[in-house]
Amino acid sequence: MFLEKYCPDPTVLTAALHDELRVQTLHEGQALCSGSEEADCLWIVEEGLLQVMAGGPIARRERGEIIGEMAFLRGAPGSLPVRGNDVVAAYRSKVWRIDRSTIDALAGETRALWYETVARALVAKLDEASLQRASQARDLNRGDRAIARLVCPEGVQATSAILLNGAEAIPPVKRMAVIWFSDLSGFSAHSEGRDAVEVGATLRRLTDPQVEEIQRSNGQVDKHMGDAVMAFWLCPDAPRLSKGVAGATRAALEAARRVQAAAAEASAPVGIRIGLHLGEVSVGDFGGGDRIAFTIVGQPVNEAARYEQFKPDTQQSGGRVRVSDAVFELLPNDVRASFLPSPVEFFDKHRKRFVAFLSSN
The missing domain is CATH 3.30.70.1230 (Nucleotide cyclase, GGDEF domain)
Structure with missing residues (x-):
């Protein structure tokens, strides 16, 4: 499902990755990975729902979506890849595990095809994040207008200050x-x-x-x-x-x-x-x-x-x-x-x- 959605030539990557796939089962609340840990693999969701966390859920990954691919592109070239966020199963879920060594072993056109596929998946995630930010901005603006109608300007300013400093x-x-x-x-x-x-x-x-x-x-x-x-x-x-x-x-x-x-x-x-x-x-x-x-x-x-x-x-x-x-x-x-x-x-x-x-x- 993932390759059909993002890969220009799914058969090539299917053949290259098939023998290295492993299935990992997660129960509700179990962490798939933690932020800042070394990234040694990536995953594609087979079933269930995974939540990307940053204090609370900020994104969700469902069947046919990739998780952990950005870690391999984070940091300076040659440095160890590091996770950016915690990822937790919302309920019982299964993921296909692809080891980092398998990606590193890809060569020539197959390697280029893999990174084109990842780039397409990242663009989809960026589009999703942009829509989410736009929605949040609209919600914040509506919230600001609602607060301004209920509280005097001095109260709005004071409330904003305590929200910023955690008082x-x-x-x-x-x-x-x-x-x-x-x-x-x-x-x-x-x-x-x-x-x-x-x-x-x-x-x-x-x-x-x-x-x-x-x-x-x-x-x-x-x-x-x-x-x-x-x-x-x-x-x-x-x-x-x-x-x-x-x-x-x-x-x-x-x-x-x-x-x-x-x-x-x-x-x-x-x-x-x-x-x-x-x-x-x-x-x-x-x-x-x-x-x-x-x-x-x-x-x-x-x-x-x-x-x-x-x-x-x-x-x-x-x-x-x-x-x-x-x-x-x-x-x-x-x-x-x-x-x-x-x-x-x-x-x-x-x-x-x-x-x-x-x-x-």
Whole structure:
């Protein structure tokens, strides 16, 4: 079968090799050869399945396929041939064994015919490996895209780092951050009794503008929580803090405008609240068990949520975007102009005082 598939003149090699063939039987899990050992023969599979190993199975050899021929071509001319990988029987298998001395004794046209046959078999293996690599590359790309949709960029980078260095977990670090919380007010009531597909389409229509503006200003979406969004801008130094504050606030103002326009187009009586705050947070994996949950935690995160949840008096206009006094202090004048000049005070359930500046629309 092997010669019919790869050899231009099978009868010549059949005659040259027939007397030297030996059959070797392997049971499940038995090694046919080990990587780096001296190669004294090659094999052709008669029945069963052999797996080429490199930590795990990387290739399989079935009936009519050759194993071990590459060892004779590895290394400098005249050096001892050495195996490249372990080969193990997946289940009970039989192989024809051809000794190295038999190959070495081939002469003239027969020897040339043998190496042409081997070359054709190697080309088939290379084609198979190319297809496998292409498939793996597609799988990796799909996996990367899936991870990027589930984890913020900072989490993707940290996860890639631990995969490369073999660490067990992502160590948390302290960073200054601008924190965003947003919520679609009235969306739950609007969704009541409506078709699930319709609800999902409307929610995406109102969420996409927020995500687009966050990402356009180099922010990172931490998570979606129903009709709410949490995001952050890491700001490890003063210049990036000023840039992050201004970028996040501009993104919030534009997102609020776009969401209100989209809600009007969809005839959805839905509003939006966006709260922005800043402070030092812990960034890392705060999941439990085997589940990774890359996020930011700390008191500033809790406080940012309070700014989003604040409900101004009905007499007050505007306020779709509300920023803390710490954020407002760092805003450039052109962005400050989008906010009411006088701040408002409110208290949480623990009577902690908060100061907020509300957008003028």
